[in-house]
Amino acid sequence: MTAPLLAPARTALAMDDVVLTYPDGDSRVAAVDHVSLEIGRGQSLAVTGPSGSGKSSLLAVAATLTRPDSGHVWLATGAGPVDLATVSRARAAELRRTEIGIVFQQSNLLASLTAREQLEAMAWLDGRPSRARRRAAGDRARELLELVGLGAAGDRTVGALSGGQRQRVAVARALMNDPALLLADEPTSALDTEAGAAVTDLLLGLVHEVDVALMLVTHDAAVAARCDSRMHLVDGAPV
Incomplete structure (x- = not known):
């Protein structure tokens, strides 16, 4: 399949007939069962469904953390569309640094770093940065902390932050490299x-403010209703 024409529609992510299975005894069970979707920059998609329905598996495919059995996962990048279903592990890791931001259930912050340093550390992931790049990373970190309402908390360590503040830092960190x-x-x-309500407000506001495409896995119907579009999964398949 040739790459879809993503740019005119500002589509950031396009999944086409994606299937992901796992071994189950002598057979295999579908975690993602023929899923197709599109999300544009400045748009949000909520993925809902009961426990075990494939929500997190679908997100893992989009995050390049799991390769699907079949289908295509097109991501718009500055260099053109990339099929995440076919990239190497090294290329997948590079795309997670540069084009894909991820926020998990837990903030996963480093206890020894301040809020600002959590973000600045992103500049070190592909090697020791230059002095100019370190300055740029510091400026970007301060800008993002202001954006998530933590401009005055940049020098606080993880232990001095509330759970909600930690998750705000995690959101800011995910945006550090201006992902699509x-x-x-x-x-x-x-x-x-x-x-939780404050973090939800933040995420949905940032979709438009920083022009990013958001895939949000949630069990909360009220949160899902606030997104631009919704996909409900049962046994890995959209219903």
Whole structure:
């Protein structure tokens, strides 16, 4: 299959008939069962479904953490569309650094770093940065912390941040390299109602403010209803 013409429609991610299976005794079970979808920059897609329905498996495919059995996963990049279903592990890791931001259920912050340093560390992932790049990373980190409402907390360590603040830092970190695609896997499940609502407001606001495509895995119907589009999975298949 040739790459779809993504640019005119501002499509950031396009999945075409994606299948992912896992071994189950003598047979295989479908975790993602013939899923097709599109998400444009500035748009959000909620993925819902019961436990074990394939929500996180679908997100893992989009994140290049799992390669599907078949189908295509087109990601728009500055150099043109890339099929994530066929890239090497090294290329997948590079795309996660540069084009894909991921927010997990837990913030997964490094306890020894301040909030600002959590973001600046992204500049070190592909080698020791130059002095100019370190300055640019510092400026970008401060800008993003302001954007997520933590401009005054840049020098605080993880232990001095609340759960909601930690997840805000995680969101900012995921945006550090200006990705085309932001993936969030139940990002509020470990938070109380108030903090969870604040993180949801933040994510949906950032979709438009930084012009990123958002795939949000959630069990919360109210959150899903606020997204631009929704996909409900049962046994890996859209229903």
